[in-house]
Amino acid sequence: MQSQTETKAGKVLSKNEKWELIKKRIKKNKLIYLMILPGLLYFFVYKYIPMYGLIISFQDYKPYQGIMGSQWVGLEHFKRLFADPDFWMIFKNTLVLFGLQLIIFFPVPIILSLMLNEVRSMPLKRSVQTLIYIPHFMSWVIIVSITYVLLTMDGGIVNGLLQQAGFQEVNFLLNPDWFRPMYILQVIWREAGWGTIIFLAAIAAVDAQLYEAAKIDGAGRFRQMWHITLPAIKGVIVILLILKIGDVLELGFEHVYLLLNSSNREVAEIFDTYVYTAGLKQGQFSYSTAVGFFKGLVGLVLVVIANWLAKKAGEEGVY
């Protein structure tokens, strides 16, 4: 509370006095500032210094000429990206997969942790929790391979069963319509369990008295969940949601690249895979960087919008 009044007072202070105030505050809390130093240093060294490399997206970068020696080409690489006939397709695919992650995947861990919270037998709850964490530690290569073995038309189990049950065989792997369901189901299978950790922690922190009071008022299990548990963890949900939106960049290159093939490219090509085939494979460093840069900007814009919306709705937001 105190710090807030100080800040407000700061508005009428002159620049010099403000600086004095900041110095005084740092002195007072020097231990706390010392504690954030490693974190700040980390972000500076690993996130800010590399940004220097963005320069090459405005150059015709030749490795042997270095960043200082390479020729400047202005926005040439960005023009090439926007002029690429596949640009809108890739843009759309990236956003659609992102939307699927947000709308279909994101609620799953919440529902799962609410359900786990209702399990009364401790040993059962623990073992279920452990079991649903396990897929998180499997690499995408394994998950995609398992899917392939199950779904292939050349002797896959699923198609075998379909055939025996008298249905038509389905070409899951090559049909573009099946790419998105396959993608999101794999994400849910691998990550849903892992995602429950934070929500379960938040649920554990809810005051038990609230439940007791609700029970006395005659609220059943479902009412308790709806009126106590969910509102209590709403803040956590919103923050995680905004952070997730920042991850629009991280759809998982490895995952999508493994699923990608010639017949589903129209729905499966995203920026990450495009950077790989159009840029890195051909040694086009500047162009790859330009595409990555653009993708980063899209992510930034989305986060800013989401944060603004969250604040509008009366939530905390991340900054």
Next chain:
Amino acid sequence: MKMKRTAVAFCLIGLVSEACSNNNESASNEEGNEGGGGSGTIEIMSNLHTPEVPEPFIEEKVEEQTGADLSINWVPDNNYNDRLNTAFSTGTLPDVVYVNFNHFNQFKDAIRDDQFWEVGPYLDEYENLSKLKDNVLDNSRVDGKLYTIYQGRPLSRQGLIYRKDWAEQLGLDGPPETTEEFFEYAKAFTEQDPDQDGQDDTIGLTDREDLVYGAFKTVSSWFGTPNDWGVQDGEIRPEFMFPEYVDTMKFFRRLHENGYINQDFPVTSKSDQQDMFKNGTAGLYVGSMGDVGTLYNDAENINPDVEYDVHNRVKGPDGEYGIWSIPGFGSLQLFPKSAVETEQELRKILDFFDKLMTRETANLISWGIKGEHYTVEDGKAVMTEDSQKFDREVKPYQSLEIGEPATNGSYQLKAEYAPKAKSEELNIDNEDFLIEDPTLTLDSETDLQKGTRLQQGINDATYNFILGELDEEGFEQAVQTWRNNGGDQIIKEYTEAYQELQ
């Protein structure tokens, strides 16, 4: 709370830059100098074709014989090109770089910028290096100058491996001589129960997600399609603008429609493809004929009665033979000036490679130690039966080979398994009807920039045509898209370069 928020905000901004952080390492040339230069060690980066790094036994022997001190950086072949790009972009290339032949074009820019030693003038001074074949060296010249030596490979090893026992069972007479007969084989192998188990569980051809080293390109040369690029009316045009290419697609479409080829071939891996051939699911395999040896080793364990045979001469509808070829080298060796600083050092390295081309050392890296890894019969090398030992100790070093048996004097393989021996003969027979890529020594800046991506559009259309998702008109459109987005420019650039040479 406020502090936490600040940290999160930092974190988000950080994410933005992450995508680019891989490329920003300083690229100054100085970095590559350490280790390579004055110390006398020759640093080499080369492809590793086995799962594990070899035991250093052979390397020590080579050092003994050549008097050089080696340091070999083995990089798995799967991501060799990526690693090479990274080493190049970070200025950490070693003294000697092995570059895959299909990756060489990416280095031409840097070569023209004088980043690599021109070795042409030196080769004649060395007894063995001067033996390297001129017609092969010519394929790697840049603006008429020679910057590389090469690792020789047969011009074409492509052909057919098939189940001879199945063919005999079904009364099919000899190997397929024409593409139509090939189709009949695929049909019979699928429909007539060649394994006699009363079940409908076999197919004809097994293929994989690779239009080049899988079956497609080889079958397309049977049809007479040019090798990547062809010449028509004095103009260089891509293979897919030729009617033979479309005929090949139709051929595969027929195979696919009828179920004579594995239905999921556009997503099938090489090991799955080969498994289908080994375990008796499929009876036709199109690719490198020499693979018959390793295929048989595994297949024999599953079914001791399996009989394979190899075949190369398959006529297209026009009654002619044809097979696509590589330039005669598997990889090229470049010598970066960033690591090899003086002419003296370059001479030292060339001297090493000269010695590597002596009969004794060439045999050492190809076959290992006489009596331990191989024996000699009829002037040919017979490999030890312990193929695991061979793979572990010798095989990786084969990728260091310079030249080919004809120039470095190493033994040819004497295969115990007859079809394997036959495949060696057919490799030579292939040389009678090779289809060469006319753009080998030509340059197109647009192709370098956009080629891979554009080609992907064509590959996708090819697969979709075969799968029946696209009709001929749709394929025409894909070609038109290719042309509009840079293809026409590529054609123009290659054609100009081609006419200059005429």
